[in-house]
Amino acid sequence: MKKYKWLLIGGNLILLLAYFNWSVVRKEQTLKEGELVLFRLAPVDPRSLMQGDYMALNYEVADIKRNHLADSFALVPWRGYAVIVLDSNRVAKIVRLQSDKSELAANEQLIKYHKGYFDLLKLGAESFFFEEGKGEPYTKAVYGGLRVDSDGNSILVGVYDDRFRLIP
Template sequence: MKLAKIISVLSLLVILLAVNWSIYRQEQVLTQGKTVLLKLMPVDPRSLMQGDYMELNFELANQIRRQLIQQNTDTASSGKLKTQDGYVVVKINQNQEGEFVRIDDGEALAENELRLFFRVRHGKIKFASNGFFFQEGKASEYENAKFGEFKVGEDGNLLLVDLTE
């Protein structure tokens, strides 16, 4: 019985350590990550506002889609992207906006370029988040947003920080 308690306590400590380490890593990205703005594209207005939630679509996602279809002849004929993970290289302009350069091929990055992680799921390109939750009653503050503001970690993972004009 005593051994079971010790194992339970140790298991709980390991879980708490893992959760706190994950939180710490995310906080580091928020404080030390590079800022990049990704241009938003219009979304069907009927699904734009869902309570305190806004569905997001990024111009960069369409550029990635076009490039992936060009690279894969099987995809080009069906138009459907297979499930995959990857990185896209973007150039950061003077306004902090990320501009599509290429799908990452391992080539060295220029000084003003970043690698951003993306996923393809159910034929859609996804970044850190394709949705934005906000405080109740604040929808009007985000209706005219033109960019998603992200913090980018050294590993290319993104955290959505805000929507901006």
């Protein structure tokens, strides 16, 4: 019995490490091959007593009522896909919400969402952390930049200024 216990623990450990490595490889692939999408940021307070300096990323397009994405927040599924279109500066606008990966027009793209609070959709990273005391350059942030893969998964790559340049 003891022999099988260690075999089972070892097998589970190998499976866990394999899953972890697979997810890292997928995220690296999204960073390398994903399409850059910019989301306009809504104003926020970039300070937290518990977390230090950071910027909460509230995206303007994620406001369901303001952008007329649904008649009621209650009618929006908890999880799904936001169909976005990009303008010439790569800034996204949500055109509709859907529950599956149905057919898209040539200029449309998917990004996964889940429902948040206060009529907002969660589209990806919600916080951008930076070194303590180094937040001054980030006060000029106007856009959050995400890399989005073909499945709608997104990874935050940084924040951008009003001229669509990455803030280092």
